[in-house]
Amino acid sequence: MTGQPISDAELGSVFEAAKWAPSAYNVQPWRFVYAKRNSSRFDEFLRLQDQRxxxxxxxxxxxVIVFAANYYQYKGRIQAQILNAFETGMACMAMLLEASGRGLVAHPIHNYNQTKTRELLNVTEKSHQLLTFVAIGRRADPVNRPYEPISKRHQVKEFVFRDTFVNTDPTGADDC
Structure with missing residues (x-):
C-alpha cells in the first residue's frame, strides 16, 4: 500500500458492497468502525495492531474494525444472532472484492489487542463479537512492494467430501 488517501466516495462504495451481502431475515449484523489516515483515530487504531x-x-x-452483533430484534422479540460471524464474513468478502475491483487493496488483519480495541470503542463482548481489522489502501507499484509469497493453500480434496463427512480435526475430538 502507498499511504495515499482514498476519497470518502471510494470508501463508501466499499461499504455499500457489504450492504448487499446475504443475511437471514435481513438482519445485517455487521458493524464497521473506520478511521482514515492522518486522523488521531487512525493513529489510535494503528497502535492497537501487533507490530508485524x-x-x-x-x-x-x-x-476498519469489524464487529458482528450478537442479538437482533425480530417482530418485537430480541433474539440471539447465531449466524452473525458467518454473515459478517460474507459482508467482509463483498468489501474485499469491491475494493479489489476498484484497484484498491483490502487486507484483513488478525493480530491486534482485542481488550484495548473494545475499551477504546466502548464495545462489550456481550453485545458484539470483535472479528478483525481491515486495512484499505492504494496498491503499491510492484517494484516498491515487499515480496509476499503466495501462501500455500489446501487442496480442494482436503475440505470437500462427497456423501460423508471426514473428520480433519487434528485433536481427534470427534473420534468415536
Whole structure:
C-alpha cells in the first residue's frame, strides 16, 4: 500500500458492497468502525495492531474494525444472532472484492489487542463479537512492494467430501 488517501466516495462504495451481502431475515449484523489516515483515530487504531501488521496497516489509507452483533430484534422479540460471524464474513468478502475491483487493496488483519480495541470503542463482548481489522489502501507499484509469497493453500480434496463427512480435526475430538 502507498499511504495515499482514498476519497470518502471510494470508501463508501466499499461499504455499500457489504450492504448487499446475504443475511437471514435481513438482519445485517455487521458493524464497521473506520478511521482514515492522518486522523488521531487512525493513529489510535494503528497502535492497537501487533507490530508485524504495520507493513500493511501502517501504509493503509483507512483502517476498519469489524464487529458482528450478537442479538437482533425480530417482530418485537430480541433474539440471539447465531449466524452473525458467518454473515459478517460474507459482508467482509463483498468489501474485499469491491475494493479489489476498484484497484484498491483490502487486507484483513488478525493480530491486534482485542481488550484495548473494545475499551477504546466502548464495545462489550456481550453485545458484539470483535472479528478483525481491515486495512484499505492504494496498491503499491510492484517494484516498491515487499515480496509476499503466495501462501500455500489446501487442496480442494482436503475440505470437500462427497456423501460423508471426514473428520480433519487434528485433536481427534470427534473420534468415536
Amino acid at each position: 501488521n504495520n507493513q500493511w496497516a501502517g501504509k493503509s489509507s483507512a483502517l
